[in-house]
Structure formats: C-alpha cells, structure tokens
Amino acid sequence: MSEVRVAILGASGYTGAELVRMLAGHPEFRVTVLTGDRKAGQPLASVFPHLGMLKLPDLVAIADVDFSQVDAVFCCLPHGTTQEVIAGLPEHVSVVDLSADFRLTSLDAYAQWYGHEHKAPELQKKAIYGLTEIKRDAIRTARLVANPGCYPTSVQLPLVPLFKAGLIEAQDIIIDAKSGTSGAGRSAKEANLYCEVTEGIHAYGIASHRHAPEIEQELGLAAGQDVLVSFTPHLMPMSRGMLSTIYVRTAKGATAADLRAELSRVYAAEPFVGVLPEGAVPATRHVRGSNFCLMNVFDDRQPGRVIVTSVIDNLVKGASGQALQNMNLMFGLPETTNLAQQPLFP
Template structure:
C-alpha cells in the first residue's frame, strides 16, 4: 500500500513541530513538506536541534506543501485555516486543522469568543469535530476535521460516560485545568516570561477562556441537553501536560464503585483512554510524549459530589497525536499506528 503523503502548515510552532516528530515515526507516512512563513527556506533542524541529522526538511511555501500532500495539517492561530481548507477541498485533499476555526458548530459562538466571522461558511457544513473516542464514525469519511483543543480533550474524555448516564446536574459543572506553557504557543506574553512563570502557579482568563463554548458544545451533544460550566484554567511552570479536575453534583445517591464499572465498560475498547483503578489518581508525569488520557474517579460521599481527574500530554493527545489518530481513522489505518509510545516513569 502506498504511503500517505503528509504536509504540515505552521510547522515551526510547538504543536507543529511535535506533529512533524510524530509523523516522521509513522510507518505509513511520508512527510512530503513543511511550511513556516517566519522561517521560509531554513531547515527545521536549524530551529529545533533535536531533529539534526534526522529531519532535514526546509520550510516551504504553503502552496508547495499542499500540492505534494494527500493530507494537510494546519497548526496556526485562529482565523488563518479557512483559506487553506478551501484550497485542499478544491484539490480533494484531507484537511486536519489543529487551530480553532473548525471546532465550533455555531458561527455566533465563534464571533463571540474569537471576534471573527466565518470566511467560508460552506466549508463548515463539511467539517467534523475530531475527538475520535466520541465521534469516530463522522471522522471516517470527513474531508475537513477540526482537531479538538487540549483543554476540551481532557475534559470531554473525563466527563463523557457521566454525561451519557444522565445522573448529574448539567448546569452546575465546575472545571479546574492546569496546563504546561507549550499550550500557549511560542509567542511570549508577560505571564510566560521565565522570571514571571518560574516558581509560580496562577489561574488566568477566569470564566472567560475561549475553550468554554467548545467544551459546552461537546458535552451538550453527549447528553442531549444544554450544559453550563464554570471553567478556570491555570498555568503551570512546566513544558507540557494537562491535569483537569472536574466537580459534578449527582442528582441521586450513587456509589463510586458503580460509577467506576460504568467507566470501565464505556472505555473498554478505547486504546488511548485508561480508567485508573479506584484509589489511584491521574498524574501528568506518566503521560508525557504519549497519546493516552488517564482518568481517575473519586467521590465526595458527604456531598454526593463526583470528582473526576484526567491527565494528557497537551502536545500529543491534546494536539499532534490526536491529529494523527484522526488521520489513521480517516485513511483506514489501525488507530494506534505510529502512536504506541509507552509513557516514561520519571
């Protein structure tokens, strides 16, 4: 079988570079071309020395990368992916967007949270939301796939079985997430400079993070109801990883053992979601460089409050790894192909 030719637009960013690393190791992929406007003509190994004598590809123009590829990944800030998706769609190429442009169903939500309008409304009718464990059948035939955000991935996978069971108050969900700094990209801000970030830990964009409508949209689809969340992200002084702690009030008495059995059943055939044994807690230390999502279940019996903890690597399951998982599904390869990395223990 001929290898898939893959191209990466925006390969100089953190998520783009991680995607290049993972695609290079995929046994059925030929990395056809990579792009970066900022580093056009330079080699990726000059920017990321870890690629030295392994990946020596130069950064090319967008159109050159698209022409040589069967599947095009875009790792760009919001507002830049629609023109690329239009070109790929016209040429019959699969487009997988790691940005935010194809994640939201409702244009009004995109306008409210990203302050932009859709440039190509007809493309959004073709686009599917690429969270494999929940929307696999849609992904199989999609030409445009919106890769989920990193926070929404950690949250939706933790909550999905609970939303299906219809045993919580959907309007009272409280979510605290903590992320490594790669999640904010390469662009510096006051909060990501070393002296400010080092030995620090603080929330940001409290009650106003752009991933809020994406999270509510996904959870609403799972339970068939309107969902309202209070979402607070935090910035950790580490490179990568996300831990989400989620609080849900039960509508009736439930025991954690019963809930655990439901979670194990729900994810029994999902290779990348690990439901940890009761008494264990999901920890980002054991997720680095892998496409796994660990979920642990806990119960505040006194208040009948379910507490969920999930952990992912925001650069892999939260970005490049999930994009490759979507590619595998779309092109009929085993879902785990190129993604069977064992988590490090330290």
C-alpha cells in the first residue's frame, strides 16, 4: 500500500489531538493536513505542547485545504458543521466523522434532536454507523463512517450481543452513565470550569440527551423491535473515562451467568473488548488512554434483573481510537494497527 495522506479537521480540539497522538508512528498513515480555523497559521505545538516533538504541518483553515492531495479525512468538527463540509469533499476521500451529523438514519429524528434539517440527506443514506465490533463488514467497504458517540459505544458493546441472543427484554432499561469532562469539548464554558466541576458530580441532559436516540436506534436494530431507554448521563470531576451501569430485565430463565457467558463467547477473539471474570468490577482507571472496553454482568437483588457495567476511555474507544480502528479497516489494514497502547496507570 502506498502512503495514505490524512487530514484531521478540527485538530485543535481534544479528539483531534488524540488522533494526532495515535497516528504518530502509524506505518501507513501520514498526517499531511491539520485544520483549526480559529488557530490557523499556528503550529499544533502552540495549542497542544505535549505533541511538540512530532513533525507536523501547521494548522490551516478548512477553506485553504487542497483535498485532491488527501486520501483520508477524520472530521472532528462540532455537531451541525460537518454535513456541508463532507458533502463538498472529492469522492476519492474516505471519511470517518466523529460528530453526530451522520449517526441517525432518520432525517426526522435528526431534525427533532438537533434542531435543524439535515443538510446532506443523500449522503446520510450512504453513511455506515461505525461501531467496529458490530458493523465490521460494512465498514470495510464504506466511504463515509459515522463514528459512534462515547455513551452509545459503552452501552451498545454489552447490550447488542445480548439482544441478538434473546437474553434480555426490550423494555424497562435504565442506563446510568458517567463521563469525564473532556467529553464536553475544549471550548470555554462556565459549567466546565474547575470550580464548577471539581469535588462534585451532577446529572445533565436528563431525559433529553442527544445520545438517547442513537442508543435506541441501534439497540432496536439488534432487538428487532423498538427500544425505549431511560438514559441519564453525569459529569465526573476527571479529565477522561466513562462508566455505564445498565439495569436490564432478563428473558425468562436467563441468569447473569448466561449473559456473561454469551458476552465472553462473542468477544473471545476481539482485541479491544474484554469480559472480566465473575465478580470483577470494571473501573475507568483500567482503560485510561487505551482503546479497550471492559465489561461484566452481576445479579441484581430484584429477581429477573441484572446489572451490566461497562467502561471505556471516552476520548479513545469513545471517539478517536474507534475512529482509527474504523479507518484502518477502510484501507484494508489490521484494525489494531497503531492501537496497541496499553492503559495508563496510575
């Protein structure tokens, strides 16, 4: 394979910086374009000093990029700004979009949850939802992949196989999820200031978070019927990490041991998904900085219910790591290429 020329749009944000870190030393991909409209003309090292040892192009405005000289694009732009940008790219460019702009297959649902009409409806029809372990075959031949949200990734990886196996009911599902503050992005917001976040925890987006329809869309496909979830995210005083605690009803006769056995079977050969031994509790510190998802299943005290726990790094498996995993597949590379980073601890 000849060298793949990569552009990262929105490289001045957290997911863009994480992609730069993960692409360093990639045997096939070379970063040739970094955009950051408000930081155009600056070296990336002035925005992210921790990347200062890498030889990288300076940040430029998207309008100044010659996409005829680009083979692959990671789009890390804010929601609502991506559709028109991607629609204007040459057909030869492969795209992984990290925003929510192409995740919802229903244009009506998109308009309802994001407050405006979809600006590239024909392109939406061609987008492939990029939960790698579940959609691998479709991703290989895709031109545009909609990278899943962080919360949906942490929820779907354990629940999709359980729905497909008929082990859980498609009702009365409660998702209590917690994320580090990097999930809110890098732009200055009063609610994300240190004094607003530290030494506390709070729920947000109660019954209205935009990841809910994404979760329900994909779980519904796995269950073969509509799925409605109670989903409440919480902001934690940490920079990265995500824990989802999920309460589900089991199918008649199914036990926590049955659910754990099915997840262990499905993910036995997966490089990035691990089912822990009985009784072991996943923790965000066990996946920090890695592309791993760890999970387990526990009996609830209520008969007929189980508790599923899942942890990821929201910036890696929940965003940039999964994006690279998908792009590797799109170019016929082992999906693990340059993703072998082990978790950071302590």
